[in-house]
Amino acid sequence: MAAHSEQPRMPVVRDVKDFDRGSGNLLERIIFNNRLLVLLVCLLATVFLGYSATRIDINANFERMIPLDSPYIQNYLKYKKDLPGLGNTVRIVVENRTGDVYDPAYLEVMRKVNDDLYMIDGVDRSWMKSIWMPIVRWREVTEDGITGGPVMPPQFDGSAAEVAKLRDNVAKAGIVGRLVALDMKSSMIVVPLLDSDPKTGQPLDYGAFSRQLEDKIRSYESAKVGIHIVGFAKIVGDLIEGLKSVMLFFAVSVAVATVFVYLYTRCVRSTALLVSAAVIGVIWLLGLMQLLGYELDPYSILVPFLIFAIGLSHGAQKMNGIIQDIGRGTHKYVAARYTFRRLFVAGVTALLANIVGFAVLVIIDIPVIRDLAVTTSIGVSVLVFTKLFLIPVALSYTGIGARAAQRALEADREMAQGQSLLGRVWERLDALTGRGWAIGVTAAALLVTVASAIVMQGLRIGDLDAGAPELRPDSRYNRDNAYITRNYGLSSDQFVVIMKTGDEGCRLYPALTRMDGLAQLLRADPAVQATTSLAETVRFTTAAMSEGSGKWMTISRNQSITDGAMSAAAIATPDITNQSCSVSPLVVYLRDHKADTVARILKTSSDYARVNNTPAGAKEPVEFLLAAGSAGIEAATNIEVGKSIVMMYLAVYGSTALLCLVTFRSVRATIVALIPLVITTILCKALMVWLGIGLKVATLPVIAVGVGVGVDYALYLLSVQLACQRRGDSLRAAYRRSLDFTGKVVALVGMTMAAGVVTWAWSPIKFQADMGILLTFMFLWNMLGALMLTPALSYFLLNPRSARDEARVSPPLEKKYV
Structure with missing residues (x-):
């Protein structure tokens, strides 16, 4: 890279006839001697991939959001069919705003909502629960034994007598706080979902499913009736719906970044060219994603933003060289070839750093993150063509306005002489190569880093807020979730422990008592609202069969008594165990799914399982397996994120260090380049x-992106500095030369990339807003860290001792030198 940057100034060629078209390397000759063909190929690719881009789907998949290779998730998937309603479930609450659930008019609305939900594609109708579904039953003990039936009377007609029966049945069924609100003003419909559409066999379209909920179910909302909907599918549906407004932010990002580039070039046609080339890169990416079978989901929708920002900011580097050459009088065609020669290796190196920053994410065992890594790497690879080939070739035709080129050269002269504001800033920065300033800046950076390292110990893996942290706190979803949490004793945050036994083993005394022991242990946690399990059901049923005596509220050692209770319980609650009585869920209802809550419940359950699981081959095997339910799946995801962060650090910093070593051929220079990146990460x-953002699937890629993109700044500055030092320049002169040659571009790149993502902060999707804030911080801080820490650290690591001693007494650098 340095060799290309510091070769002697190329001769001014005013007439293209005086230029040797056979000069340059083979690739340059192929590209520029066939310019029309290159443009035609790019045009055809844009048309073809643009058509493919219009056909890309926007969707999400539940199983692609979780770590499929996690042993916890493997347990869930293995016994998924035996755990109906304990995975991907939507809950709809129908509220009576003017009365209670026993109002006949309300019950009629409730019936219509229930029937409409039943007919929506993707619903697992066999396990749908509500007071209108026959699977929800009541039971009681009479003189003749245990009797029961569906909660909703079979001949319900809304009459006072039938309403009275319903009231009694609800009380007998024990569903208050579960399917009927504690204040008796609303009731819930629990809707388990299938993974695929039974008609088409395709994965469930969450966007379409959410729209049906809004069109068919939310339409019942009125002054008298309220509708509240929660669940993973609704979160994803709302995120997909929010992506429409995200497109507006993309347009704003384009506009803001365009302004930055124009302020740099002061040329309308070249700015339009750079913006168009960056947009073409996005079009190619989306087209390739569609051809390769990828979909846009709430996470990968961020990729086009990044590709546009990277493409536009890197394209400005090409403009920098062409402006200087054209300003000196060189023909635009020759200037384009000169720029290609100077910056091709540097550009490829910078793009490789970007690709590495994204590609290392494939080590994370979460499919949606792996897709993000692959698609972003594809997008950056596309920039090799749009940035390194298309832009120089197009500029060889369009060139840049003469006035803009002259203005840029004049600005460079003023800057070099310290007459402009930027020039005065450069003078302050090259002073950082001196002993006093180097010590001061390094010490300040160390203090800030130590303080931040202490603060970052409070970082938690997982969600830090109740509801859906991906959405704004005042979003409709989070308001619905808050309503349900207030009015129901059992939340939608379920942690499920699976008890696995031999066939018919779940009815045996040892298995039931161990399950009951775990339930009692978990209920002692303040974050647990309640638990439901086969053991608890058997205890209550045994007491009910003994005239309701509390003395019998136990798990009997008499197997015949337990068998009778099991039979009665299975009829009333068919989902407490599977048909072979070998898989039984212990459902733990949590007050929230915050990181600390989920981690604590997971530890309690895993510790209990380790002590109480029987060894393989035991006569009466009992095994507690983790975990299912929304909170259980989140616990597994948090564990994977925690493991991945360490591997990701090793991969991203290791590969970046290797790339710097190859580029700089210096261990010390590599350390100088990496230290600002490490500080930025901390x-x-x-x-x-400070912002209350947890480390999770949505925020994990930010660090890799920040390192992969942030190392560009060090590549630009240090490559020139090292080349100057190796030819004999002092550290201060070498760093000032690197500022003059690449400093303005480094500042432009940092500002442009930050401008491209800062608008995300106003996105309706909170996790995108969080990513926008973090990326903006990392882009700007990496830029400032490179500009300020590179000279300070170079004083200690890239300055011979004799040079350091000389710098203590040497006069300031004369302006004429630079």
């Missing part, structure tokens, strides 16, 4: 603590 994690 500061970013401290910022996450």
